[in-house]
Amino acid sequence: MGPNSKLYLSLTDELFHRGNGPAVKDHVAKDYRSHDPFVSLIRGRRGLAELALRELRGVRYEVCDVFEESDRVAARWVLLGHRPNGTRVAVPGISLARVEGERLNEGWSVADYSDVADLTQPARLPADAWDGAPRVVTPASPADAHSRLATYAWLVEECYHQRRVEAMTEALHPEYVGFDPFRDRGTGVAGITAFTLQRPSISDPRRRGGR
Numbered sequence: 001m002g003p004n005s006k007l008y009l010s011l012t013d014e015l016f017h018r019g020n021g022p023a024v025k026d027h028v029a030k031d032y033r034s035h036d037p038f039v040s041l042i043r044g045r046r047g048l049a050e051l052a053l054r055e056l057r058g059v060r061y062e063v064c065d066v067f068e069e070s071d072r073v074a075a076r077w078v079l080l081g082h083r084p085n086g087t088r089v090a091v092p093g094i095s096l097a098r099v100e101g102e103r104l105n106e107g108w109s110v111a112d113y114s115d116v117a118d119l120t121q122p123a124r125l126p127a128d129a130w131d132g133a134p135r136v137v138t139p140a141s142p143a144d145a146h147s148r149l150a151t152y153a154w155l156v157e158e159c160y161h162q163r164r165v166e167a168m169t170e171a172l173h174p175e176y177v178g179f180d181p182f183r184d185r186g187t188g189v190a191g192i193t194a195f196t197l198q199r200p201s202i203s204d205p206r207r208r209g210g211r
Helices: 003-017 021-027 048-055 148-161 167-171 189-198
Strands: 028-034 057-069 072-082 088-100 103-111
Touching: 003 021, 003 048, 003 057, 003 072, 003 088, 003 103, 021 028, 048 072, 148 167, 167 189
Parallel strands: 028 103
Antiparallel strands: 057 072, 072 088, 088 103
16 A cells, blocks of 8 residues: 555544544645535535534444555545434545645545535536536537536547547646546556547447447
8 A cells, every 4th residue: 555545544534533633734735626516624614524523423434445546546435424313324435636745735526425415515616517407518628618517528529429539638637547447547648548449439330239
């Protein structure tokens, strides 16, 4: 286990299991940036950690998998607890963090917050908010898009429908690291491009049973 994995596990243990809030300053950089509209550990925002420790009982933060590549550490986790009335709460998720100077400096998370959504309302992101109704997202290149959804739709259209995989270099950061358990972990832009070339087109008739 590398130093970044140990840093991540140490933070979750101190924060969730030992109730040591001040430990955040030893694990998280002052200029830490969170890209999860729901979760923030610092700067006074009502993040998942603060919410869980305040509203739930018997909180456990179970890390199911953790692995690292260069300055990135990724984890699959589930936050468990009980409401005061005894109802069980489970929030499963995946996090990716960037480490700089032995501190977590930037983080991305994807999680299912349905079990705790009534306790606090997630902050909506302009142009990315969704009320659950069907919506049509018009693909737009990174240079022209006004939302992340538009860029993502453009990348799917270009790479998987038009088979123009060079779009990867236009949409992905040069230091992109992909953590996909179904292929080699830690794959960069070149790796995800090669992986995409091996996949059949979404519009390929072979996917519809043709020949």
